Amino acid sequence: xxxxxxxxxxxxxxxxxxxxxxxxxxxxxxxxxxxxxxxxxxxxxxxxxxxxxxxxxxxxxxxxxxxxxxxxxxxxxxxxxxxxxxxxxxxxxxxxxxxxxxxxxxxxxxxxxxxxxxxxxxxxxxxxxxxxxxxxxxxxxxxxxxxxxxxxxxxxxxxxxxxxxxxxxxxxxxxxxxxxxxxxxxxxxxxxxxxxxxxxxxxxxxxxxxxxxxxxxxxxxxxxxxxxxxxxxxxxxxxxxxxxxxxxxxxxxxxxxxxxxxxxxxxxxxxxxxxxxxxxxxxxxxxxxxxxxxxxxxxxxxxxxxxxxxxxxxxxxxxxxxxxxxxxxxxxxxxxxxxxxxxxxxxxxxxxxxxxxxxxxxxxxxxxxxxxxxxxxxxxxxxxxxxxxxxxxxxxxxxxxxxxxxxxxxxxxxxxxxxxxxxxxxxxxxxxxxxxxxxxxxxxxxxxxxxxxxxxxxxxxxxxxxxxxxxxxxxxxxxxxxxxxxxxxxxxxxxxxxxxxxxxxxxxxxxxx
Ligand SMILES: Nc1ncnc2c1ncn2[C@@H]1O[C@H](COP(=O)(O)OP(=O)(O)OP(=O)(O)O)[C@@H](O)[C@H]1O
Numbered sequence: 457x458x459x460x461x462x463x464x465x466x467x468x469x470x471x472x473x474x475x476x477x478x479x480x481x482x483x484x485x486x487x488x489x490x491x492x493x494x495x496x497x498x499x500x501x502x503x504x505x506x507x508x509x510x511x512x513x514x515x516x517x518x519x520x521x522x523x524x525x526x527x528x529x530x531x532x533x534x535x536x537x538x539x540x541x542x543x544x545x546x547x548x549x550x551x552x553x554x555x556x557x558x559x560x561x562x563x564x565x566x567x568x569x570x571x572x573x574x575x576x577x578x579x580x581x582x583x584x585x586x587x588x589x590x591x592x593x594x595x596x597x598x599x600x601x602x603x604x605x606x607x608x609x610x611x612x613x614x615x616x617x618x619x620x621x622x623x624x625x626x627x628x629x630x631x632x633x634x635x636x637x638x639x640x641x642x643x644x645x646x647x648x649x650x651x652x653x654x655x656x657x658x659x660x661x662x663x664x665x666x667x668x669x670x671x672x673x674x675x676x677x678x679x680x681x682x683x684x685x686x687x688x689x690x691x692x693x694x695x696x697x698x699x700x701x702x703x704x705x706x707x708x709x710x711x712x713x714x715x716x717x718x719x720x721x722x723x724x725x726x727x728x729x730x731x732x733x734x735x736x737x738x739x740x741x742x743x744x745x746x747x748x749x750x751x752x753x754x755x756x757x758x759x760x761x762x763x764x765x766x767x768x769x770x771x772x773x774x775x776x777x778x779x780x781x782x783x784x785x786x787x788x789x790x791x792x793x794x795x796x797x798x799x800x801x802x803x804x805x806x807x808x809x810x811x812x813x814x815x816x817x818x819x820x821x822x823x824x825x826x827x828x829x830x831x832x833x834x835x836x837x838x839x840x841x842x843x844x845x846x847x848x849x850x851x852x853x854x855x856x857x858x859x860x861x862x863x864x865x866x867x868x869x870x871x872x873x874x875x876x877x878x879x880x881x882x883x884x885x886x887x888x889x890x891x892x893x894x895x896x897x898x899x900x901x902x903x904x905x906x907x908x909x910x911x912x913x914x915x916x917x918x919x920x921x922x923x924x925x926x927x928x929x930x931x932x933x934x935x936x937x938x939x940x941x942x943x944x945x946x947x948x949x950x951x952x953x954x955x956x957x958x959x960x961x962x963x964x965x966x967x968x969x
Pocket of ligand 1: 609610611658660688690692696801841877881
């Protein structure tokens with residue numbers, strides 16, 4: 457049981473109180489002294505024995521009262537702090553003066569993909585895969601805001617609040633998710649550090665299509681007209697939109713994003729255009745400005761524009777025509793200066809043809825266009841990106857960065873990547889966390905599904921059952937062999953005997969390595 461003793465502060469009194477418990481052979485597992493109180497956790501203390509103990513304690517000069525309590529105040533405080541940490545929606549980390557994590561919120565542990573206990577002690581620069589972050593934080597007295605970082609492939613804006621004791625004792629680091637519904641990226645104003653290249657340096661890739669894309673993006677970034685970014689899912693459209701904003705004269709103003717696919721029409725409307733005071737039940741009393749107002753002077757990024765409803769398409773078109781709009785339920789016409797960058801993985805031309813997207817809006821949005829190539833057309837960039845993601849995932853998992861075996865590299869290059877860079881990022885992250893570190897082999901990469909699909913043979917090409925089956929076998933083995941480069945590994949992958957696989961490899965002239 458736990459007790460609270462009230463006493464008049466004098467030298468040695470805490471010691472005398474504990475001596476009384478020791479004399480009764482009571483094991484003490486927790487003591488908190490906070491004069492005029494001392495709290496003691498003695499699990500062996502029986503409630504029936506409390507009156508006698510109380511008498512013995514009150515016999516000590518200065519002890520005033522003894523009472524039973526249900527929990528030590530420190531334990532209660534810790535419980536509340538844990539609940540508080542678990543309830544914080546944004547990931548939060550407290551770091552010490554060397555920028556090592558001391559405490560992490562549940563949200564921080566979740567994005568880092570590590571239990572909270574394992575996050576403690578992590579060097580913050582190592583966690584984010586940016587060694588210079590630790591140096592910048594400690595050298596700058598933990599003053600930093602709006603720095604962009606990625607954790608586990610997710611971009612965040614880092615806000616740092618120093619904890620000042622006599623000198624800097626560390627800081628509280630909060631991670632804000634940028635560019636999601638309604639989130640305000642005003643903090644991105646701190647972008648001078650990015651230099652003349654804007655954010656284009658973060659778009660990795662040296663292949664000719666990516667070089668051409670970056671060159672064109674740098675040119676269109678500075679222009680005022682709307683920009684439409686086209687490309688398959690996960691190709692980096694949002695990254696590019698962001699980089700274009702940062703390379704534009706609007707860089708010191710907000711970049712605000714709305715994902716049209718993620719929200720229903722009415723919410724998208726109020727996020728974009730805002731609402732007037734008293735416009736509907738449950739609305740904020742004073743009304744609310746929308747992204748267009750908040751981004752005045754800056755950029756609004758409309759992701760998945762192909763999913764926008766017909767009603768909102770009409771409202772957006774009006775805004776693009778003369779820069780004016782009304783809040784929901786509002787009387788007043790507003791005029792703002794905002795550049796619209798939109799993106800989609802759909803063919804807007806096809807949508808215009810089947811009347812699901814307004815033709816006039818299409819021409820308004822499509823004044824300037826960037827086409828982002830799919831990952832499978834970026835050649836060796838696949839490996840460059842894979843190595844970058846390996847280094848980042850390894851830093852997060854506190855492992856030395858592993859390397860790809862030639863078979864793994866071949867498998868990455870041969871894959872079709874329907875989910876593009878995001879899929880590569882995920883595949884690598886999974887492989888790094890699941891592997892023992894060191895080398896990443898083809899079998900560590902979860903790519904089998906994609907390989908199997910492309911092993912299919914078009915039915916028209918079959919002139920007999922036999923030749924169709926042979927064609928399928930040949931394609932299947934050729935596709936899987938780079939990732940499972942021995943008859944044994946291939947047999948394990950295909951759940952069959954290795955003798956059969958060895959025979960087939962011989963039959964189709966695929967040399968065993
Ligand atoms: N060239 C690149 N270099 C480094 N990281 C990249 C690159 N392209 C994409 N990424 C990363 O891949 C992920 C997906 O990128 P992004 O969200 O910009 O794609 P998207 O085309 O907008 O996707 P969606 O169509 O699903 O909205 C992000 O984590 C991004 O940082």
